[in-house]
Each structure stands twice: as structure tokens, then as C-alpha cells.
Amino acid sequence: MMAETGSLDGRARAERPLSPHLQIYRPMLTMMMSIVHRMTGAANYFGTILLAWWLNAAAGLGGYARFQAFAGSWIGRIILFGFTWSVIHHMLGGIRHLIWDFGRGFGPNEREWLAAANLVGSIAITIVLWVVGLLAMGGPQ
Amino acid sequence: MSAPRHIRTPLARVRGFGAARSGTGAFWHQRVTAVANVPLTIAAIFIIIMLLSSNQTGVARVLGSPLVAIIMLLFVVSITVHMRIGMQVIIEDYVHHDRLKLALLVGNSFFAIIVGLASVYGILKLSFGL
Numbered sequence: 001m002m003a004e005t006g007s008l009d010g011r012a013r014a015e016r017p018l019s020p021h022l023q024i025y026r027p028m029l030t031m032m033m034s035i036v037h038r039m040t041g042a043a044n045y046f047g048t049i050l051l052a053w054w055l056n057a058a059a060g061l062g063g064y065a066r067f068q069a070f071a072g073s074w075i076g077r078i079i080l081f082g083f084t085w086s087v088i089h090h091m092l093g094g095i096r097h098l099i100w101d102f103g104r105g106f107g108p109n110e111r112e113w114l115a116a117a118n119l120v121g122s123i124a125i126t127i128v129l130w131v132v133g134l135l136a137m138g139g140p141q
Numbered sequence: 142m143s144a145p146r147h148i149r150t151p152l153a154r155v156r157g158f159g160a161a162r163s164g165t166g167a168f169w170h171q172r173v174t175a176v177a178n179v180p181l182t183i184a185a186i187f188i189i190i191m192l193l194s195s196n197q198t199g200v201a202r203v204l205g206s207p208l209v210a211i212i213m214l215l216f217v218v219s220i221t222v223h224m225r226i227g228m229q230v231i232i233e234d235y236v237h238h239d240r241l242k243l244a245l246l247v248g249n250s251f252f253a254i255i256v257g258l259a260s261v262y263g264i265l266k267l268s269f270g271l
Contacts, residue, residue: 038231045224048256051217055263057197058204064197091182094175101172129186136193 033093033115040090047083084129089122167226174223181216188212205267213264221257225249 025031057067070076096114099105105114188209192200203209228249236242 041224041227042231044220045228045252048220048224048260052256052260052263055204055213055217055260055267058200059263059266060197060201061263061266064200087182087186091179095179098172098175129190133190133193136190138194 029115030111033118037090037093037097040086040093043083043086044090047086050080050083081126081130085122085126088125088129089118092118092121092125167229171223171226174219174226177215177219178223181212181219184212185216201267204264205270207268210264210268214261217257217260217264221253221260225253228253 053062054067054071056062057064071080096105096118099114105111188203192203195203204213229246232242232245232249236245
């Protein structure tokens with residue numbers, strides 16, 4: 001991390017001490033969930049390409065059949081399942097962060113409970129959504 | 142009194158280098174869109190599940206109907222504003238090379254605006270059939 005140069009004005013950057021980073025700490029649930037919140041946020045970022053594709057395919061650009069073929073393929077289903085979990089996990093994580101923004105949920109038990117609920121809830125909701133979705137499509141194919 | 146080293150004013154030298162009474166803007170927009178994203182995402186998932194068994198004609202009719210189109214427009218705008226700020230934070234946290242950071246920040250804005258407006262275009266086309 002240190003000694004990276006390339007400042008726009010060409011001046012050398014002062015070497016200042018850095019705070020301890022991830023490699024110093026023992027992994028904890030809340031910390032892992034913080035990392036996963038970032039990762040799911042980044043995944044959702046790129047997942048919006050699928051949203052834009054779906055909306056424009058429905059509008060007749062590029063053919064809806066092509067989108068359906070992707071969404072129905074096994075690789076498409078895996079991506080969409082992961083995307084579903086990523087969105088739900090990030091949403092529940094966001095609600096957790098909003099609770100923290102109000103200064104609540106920081107207690108040693110509360111924060112562990114919130115992190116666990118976030119993980120378990122995201123998996124459970126994703127499975128329920130996919131069961132409902134596959135039933136709506138007339139059962140698993 | 143010694144001659145100044147350059148004639149640029151202090152304001153000109155700090156302009157464009159960060160917070161000037163706007164430091165909490167991104168933080169606040171991130172929270173506002175986060176709150177908006179919760180009901181909008183739930184609504185969007187509900188709409189998508191409703192449309193799973195439909196063909197293109199059915200999907201286009203529902204997505205082009207006023208209530209659904211307005212919800213999807215709000216959804217797209219809110220998530221793309223939110224994700225642009227989020228990715229900016231990630232870039233600023235992990236990319237320390239100034240030129241690369243600048244390029245990624247510009248790319249981030251382009252990506253968010255392109256995906257956002259492309260989605261808006263699709264929804265408006267479904268609504269107005271242009």
C-alpha cells in the first residue's frame with residue numbers, strides 16, 4: 001500500500017504511517033459481513049446490465065427470445081440466482097447499516113445477532129423467492 | 142515583503158480538490174437512495190416474479206402500464222444513483238494511484254449513467270411505444 005506515487009501535480013507524496021489493515025485482525029462475523037456487503041454491492045452494480053438488457057429486450061431491442069434463452073440456461077440461472085441473493089443480502093445489510101446510522105444495534109450481542117440474521121435471512125428469502133418464481137413458471141424445468 | 146511564488150489565489154488552488162461545504166452530499170444521497178431502494182426493490186422483485194410466466198407481449202404490456210413503469214423508473218434512477226456513489230467509495234478506498242483513480246471515477250460515472258439511461262429508455266419505449 002505504501003510508496004505508491006503518481007500524484008497529479010508530480011510532487012512526491014509524504015510517507016505517513018498507515019493504520020492497521022485487514023491482515024492484522026482475526027476474522028469475525030461482523031467484519032466478514034462488512035466485506036460481503038461491499039462485494040454484493042459491486043456485484044449488483046454489474047448486475048444492473050441484466051436489468052437494462054431485460055427492459056430493452058422487452059421493448060423489442062435485440063429480441064426477447066435471446067434474453068429468455070440466457071435466463072433459462074443453466075449458467076443464466078446460476079447468475080440470476082446469485083444476483084437474487086446478492087440483491088437481498090445487500091438490502092438486508094443496508095437495513096442493518098440504517099439501524100446503525102440511528103446509533104442502535106451496536107451492542108456485542110446485537111451486532112452479532114444482526115449479522116447472523118442478515119446472512120440467514122438473505123439465504124432463506126432467496127430460496128423462497130426462487131421456489132415462488134419456479135412455481136409461477138409452472139414448476140422446475 | 143517577499144514576492145509571492147505564484148499569482149494564483151488560495152481559492153483557485155483548492156478548487157476541485159474536495160469538500161467545500163459539500164462533503165456530506167454523497168453520504169446523504171447514499172442514505173436517501175438506500176431508504177428508497179428498499180420498497181422499490183421489493184416492488185421490482187414482485188413485478189419480475191409476476192412476469193416470469195409471460196411472453197414478450199405480456200411483459201411489454203405490464204412494464205408499459207403507468208403504475209409499473211413509474212415504479213420501474215423510480216427503481217432504476219434510485220439504484221443507479223446509489224450504486225454510482227457506492228462504487229466511487231470502493232474506488233477511493235482501494236485505488237491510490239491518482240491517474241488510475243481519476244480514470245476509474247470517470248468510468249464509474251459513465252457506467253452508472255449509461256446503464257441508468259438505457260434502462261429508462263427501455264421503460265419509456267414500452268410506455269409510449271416510440
